[in-house]
Amino acid sequence: MNKVELRGITVHYGEHAVLEDFSLTVKAGRIIGIVGPSGCGKTTIVRSICGFINPEKGEVLIDGKLVYSKTGRVNVPPELRRIGVVFQDYAVWPHLSTYDNVSYPLKKRKTPKTQIPELVEEVLEQVNMIGYEKYLPSQLSGGQQQRVAIARALTTSSDFLIMDEPITNLDAKLREQMLVEIRMLQEKLGTTIIYITHDQEAAMQLCDEIVILNDNGSIAQIGTDEEIIKKPANRFVFQFIGVSNFLPTCIKGGKCYLSLDEEILLDDNIPQDYPIGKTRALLGVRPMDIVFDDNSPIKAKIVQATFLGNIYTYFISLGKEEYRVQRIATGETDDDKYREDLTVGVKFVNVKYFDMEESV
Ligand SMILES: Nc1ncnc2c1ncn2[C@@H]1O[C@H](COP(=O)(O)OP(=O)(O)O)[C@@H](O)[C@H]1O
Ligand SMILES: [Mg+2]
Missing domain, CATH: 3.40.50.300 (P-loop containing nucleotide triphosphate hydrolases)
Structure with missing residues (x-):
């Protein structure tokens, strides 16, 4: 009822x-x-x-x-x-x-x-x-x-x-x-x-x-x-529902690229939830979903690293912008390896694509 x-x-x-x-x-x-x-x-x-x-x-x-x-x-x-x-x-x-x-x-x-x-x-x-x-x-x-x-x-x-x-x-x-x-x-x-x-x-x-x-x-x-x-x-x-990062992307020749100073390949295909008919969109990603991975061709610089509770918070610079990253301490020895000024490979998981023209 x-x-x-x-x-x-x-x-x-x-x-x-x-x-x-x-x-x-x-x-x-x-x-x-x-x-x-x-x-x-x-x-x-x-x-x-x-x-x-x-x-x-x-x-x-x-x-x-x-x-x-x-x-x-x-x-x-x-x-x-x-x-x-x-x-x-x-x-x-x-x-x-x-x-x-x-x-x-x-x-x-x-x-x-x-x-x-x-x-x-x-x-x-x-x-x-x-x-x-x-x-x-x-x-x-x-x-x-x-x-x-x-x-x-x-x-x-x-x-x-x-x-x-x-x-x-x-x-x-x-x-x-x-x-x-x-x-x-x-x-x-x-x-x-x-x-x-x-x-x-x-x-x-x-x-x-x-x-x-x-x-x-x-x-x-x-x-x-x-x-x-x-x-x-x-x-x-x-x-509205949490801390978020947004990065510009584009579609060229049926592939998806991060469009920073240079274009970096993200996906060999057009991602499923990419705004229909658009060649540009914002990639939205939570701090926990930016993952450090030395093998990733996307390189970022750590500009700030802090540790609180069991969570590391970083600011990384990529292109002209800074983004927020979080990692839960694993207790392994590599916990401390990500320090300020280090250049790291990053990849993005659980991403969402949003229309750039949508008003917020
Ligand atoms: N009695 C009123 N006279 C004029 N403007 C009002 C009055 N009550 C609310 N507003 C305005 O209407 C809008 C919505 O108010 P309200 O419903 O109280 O918002 P919320 O509860 O989401 O904070 C606000 O811009 C507020 O300033
Ligand atoms: Mg109210």
Whole structure:
């Protein structure tokens, strides 16, 4: 079943188009990540789903029912859409205790007074916060405050949560822990979660499926983490999900060359994923996929070498540019052999070819 369907949503702020004919379907019972650079329109998508803004065009369906339609003049108010929302910036009210924070939306919805304590205890239990009812946010850790925010959202719905950068302000270790907790909660309650973030690593760790947005709010790719890593739809996605190097290539006489100061043969054939009909393209390669190989005719100079943890990071110069290389220490004696100023042979593995004209 589909939890949410956005059909052709358009939102402008003044002259500025944030979403243009935006469509997305979110299946029920899963965690979907919506990932994109800051300012690309993620929160605008949240507001459109929740009913905090009225898009100029398009339709929103929740559980198959129309809750917004510009042309059909349908606009179900936010409180009746039954979506639990966790925001980044005003996660919990600082002057209210845990109990009051969580019970606030229940009171606002005019839930019968006698039912409130039980409902509050139920959601506090779901996020392991029983015993903290009287604490103020300032007496709780950042992670505990987030759990209060999640509990409060659960009072509106344990069925559908939207989290808009919920843990951006937590430190790395707590963030990791919260991601595990969100996953466990989802498994326990079967909640549909839309998880919004600019942090692609968090999304890959947490989500069943990830929607990557371009700068302009359009969808660059939808897929599992594996699909996105192995088959990035374009250069933008490749660049967005990890450290990347790009080298110019060309096709001549049915062969593929690196086109640096001189042309160096890369492939006797046109590579399978070379942009169709193009004679020039960018080769994209991750630092771990540039491999030192003395037998390779492609020679580069090591300009910088550093060692941290068990990973070597190098900058090599090839033609006029520098590229980043990483190697995991093998523990063998040749670990130290690649030093600054050394000229080494390099080869490229797991490469992707991207259209040069594609805007990023
Ligand atoms: N109320 C508003 N008035 C004018 N511009 C806005 C408003 N809200 C957001 N914007 C602009 O719209 C764009 C998208 O914003 P937003 O959806 O919040 O992005 P994100 O959540 O991906 O960072 C940004 O350029 C932002 O500055
Ligand atoms: Mg935002």
